[in-house]
Structure formats: C-alpha cells, structure tokens
Amino acid sequence: xxxxVATNAARHRFVAGKSKSLLEFGAxxxxxxxxxISASKYCYLGGFDATSNVAAGKLFGIPLxxxxxxxxVSSFMSTDEIVDKVLIxxxxxxxxxxxxxxxxxxxxxxxxxxxxxxxxxxxxQSELVAFTSYALAFPKAFLALVDTYDVMKSxxxxxxxxxxxxxxxxxxxxxxxxxxxxxxxxxxxxxxxxSTVERELKVPGFGKMVVTASNDLNEETIDALNKQGHExxxxxxxxxxxxxxxxxxxxxxxxxxxxxNQPRIK
Numbered sequence: 418x419x420x421x422v423a424t425n426a427a428r429h430r431f432v433a434g435k436s437k438s439l440l441e442f443g444a445x446x447x448x449x450x451x452x453x454i455s456a457s458k459y460c461y462l463g464g465f466d467a468t469s470n471v472a473a474g475k476l477f478g479i480p481l482x483x484x485x486x487x488x489x490v491s492s493f494m495s496t497d498e499i500v501d502k503v504l505i506x507x508x509x510x511x512x513x514x515x516x517x518x519x520x521x522x523x524x525x526x527x528x529x530x531x532x533x534x535x536x537x538x539x540x541x542q543s544e545l546v547a548f549t550s551y552a553l554a555f556p557k558a559f560l561a562l563v564d565t566y567d568v569m570k571s572x573x574x575x576x577x578x579x580x581x582x583x584x585x586x587x588x589x590x591x592x593x594x595x596x597x598x599x600x601x602x603x604x605x606x607x608x609x610x611x612s613t614v615e616r617e618l619k620v621p622g623f624g625k626m627v628v629t630a631s632n633d634l635n636e637e638t639i640d641a642l643n644k645q646g647h648e649x650x651x652x653x654x655x656x657x658x659x660x661x662x663x664x665x666x667x668x669x670x671x672x673x674x675x676x677x678n679q680p681r682i683k
Contacts, residue, residue: 418452419459425661426463429654432636432643438651440482441468442631443659456659469653482651483560484594484629485551490565493546504553507587516582520549524578530617533610540571548579552590556583560591560629568595568603573610584620592627594653600630601645608648629653635662 426441433439441460447453457473468474469483496517504516513519524540527533544566552559559580563572573593580590595603612624630642631653639652656662673681 418455421661421664421667422456422459422659423463425658425663426460426465428636429639429652429658430464432639433652434643437649438467438482438629439465440629440651440653441465441470441658442483442653442655444468444470444473444655446656447659452659460658465654466651484562485547487562487565487596489551490544490547490562493543493550495542496546496549498546499550499553501553504556504583504586507556511586513582513586516553517549519582519585520545520578523581524574526618527574527577527581527614530613532613532617536610537570537574540575541566544571545575545578548575552579552583556586556588558591559583559588560627561593562596563593563607564595564597568598569606569610573607577610577614580623580626581614581618581620584623589622590626592629592650594629594631595649596630596632600632600649601642601647604628604630604648605646627651631655633657 430439441457443456443460444453447456453470454473454476457468457470457479458477461468461477461479467480467482469481471481473479474481499517502515502517504513506512524545528537548561551561561572561576561579563576566572576593583590593607595607607628608624611626614620615623627650628648629651630649633656634652634654635657642649672683675681
C-alpha cells in the first residue's frame with residue numbers, strides 16, 4: 418500500500434508540475450481510519466505539499482491545508498447568528514468593533530466599482546455571513562469555498578468583500594477554492610476579477626490570490642486543465658489519489674522455477 422500510494426502521488430506531481438501545490442483531500446474516501454492516516458503520509462512522501470487530514474498533520478508533521486464545507490455555507494441564515502463581531506488587528510494595536518458592517522461596506526464598493534459594475538447585483542447573504550463568520554474565526558487562514566451558489570455572481574464578490582475587510586486590519590486572505598463547473602474557465606474569470614479589484618481599489622497583491630481547484634481530480638483531468646490553460650495555483654486531490662483508482666493493486670504474479678536444485682515449470 419505504501420509504494421502504491423506514494424507512486425500514485427508521484428504520478429500526480431509529474432502531471433501537475435513543480436510550480437503547482439498539491440493537496441491531499443482523501444481522508445473520507447480511504448479505507449478506514451488507518452487507511453486515511455497512511456494515505457496522507459505516503460502522499461506526502463510521494464510529492465504532495467499538504468493534507469486536509471488533521472490527525473496526519475499532528476502525527477507526522479505534514480503541513481495542513483483545507484477549507485470549510487458547502488454545508489457550512491448553507492447552514493447560515495442571517496447576520497444575527499454572528500454574536501461576536503469584533504476583530505482585533507493582526508498587530509494587536511487596533512480593534513474593529515463591527516466587522517460585519519465593514520464587510521458590507523466593502524461589498525458596496527466592489528458592486529459600484531466602474532469596472533465591476535454589472536457583473537453581479539445582490540449576492541447570497543447567507544454565504545456572506547458564512548464567509549464573515551469563518552474569517553472572524555480564522556483571520557490568518559481565510560480560504561473560502563465559493564461555488565455553493567454562483568461563483569461569479571455571489572461567491573467571488575462575497576469573498577472579496579471579506580478579504581478586503583481583513584486587509585484593513587493587517588490580515589491577508591489566502592484565496593478561494595473551486596469545487597464544481599468548468600474549472601479552467603472559472604479560474605480565469607476569478608483571476609480577472611481579482612486583478613480588477615487590485616487595480617480599481619488599489620490593493621497591492623490582490624490579483625495574485627491563490628486559486629485552488631478540486632472535484633474528483635486525477636491525472637487525466639489535471640493534464641486536460643493544463644492543455645486548456647488555467648489560473649489554478651493548487652489542486653486538491655482525494656478519491657483517485659488515496660484509492661489508487663487507476664490501478665488499485667500491483668499486477669504481478671509469482672512463478673516457481675526451481676526447488677531443491679530441480680527445475681520446475683507450470
């Protein structure tokens with residue numbers, strides 16, 4: 418199992434190239450807890466950069482990466498669910514008493530920005546509340562899953578509003594994750610949106626926000642994305658990686674050819 422998974426991870430690394438980050442997302446697909454822990458370790462040995470498996474990170478010192486779930490986004494209803502709206506700045510010197518209001522202010526600025534006007538109107542407010550809540554909990558590691566409703570008309574504008582509010586208090590959002598749709602096309606559209614925000618709102622580096630892609634990725638889909646051209650910085654691979662779907666067993670057999678100095682043949 419160790420050599421099987423490590424080899425599979427190495428094959429994914431070869432296809433993705435050295436410049437892209439590879440994240441192992443296979444814990445829920447592996448065969449049991451032991452399989453999940455082992456797969457995380459062997460994927461890291463095979464060339465992956467990080468895992469979403471917190472237990473493996475704790476046991477083996479593997480870097481941890483991940484986002485929230487779609488269920489987290491859809492579980493929120495209104496801003497009333499955010500009880501503590503206070504955010505302390507990254508350097509600890511200032512405090513934002515109402516981070517929620519700041520997020521809404523930035524969303525309006527984006528909405529009426531000359532180059533972005535007309536791309537979206539009203540975003541999904543439960544998604545915005547979910548992103549805001551997540552950012553308050555993890556201001557140093559804000560990476561949002563943006564495809565629960567509509568990527569370009571809701572997810573990305575909502576993410577940008579929260580990221581810009583964090584930026585006001587010294588935090589840098591990590592980026593976004595795409596988990597459905599045309600990943601090549603959406604990654605390009607997302608990158609253009611980020612670059613426009615950087616230019617229009619004068620936020621240096623915003624256009625280089627990390628774009629992560631997932632959704633049943635494997636060697637073939639990553640290769641196809643490379644051939645299409647994309648703006649993805651990191652790939653999250655799960656099922657096909659830890660189950661070694663393409664070749665789940667080593668195809669070899671044992672043949673007896675000699676015993677006690679006597680040749681034998683089947």
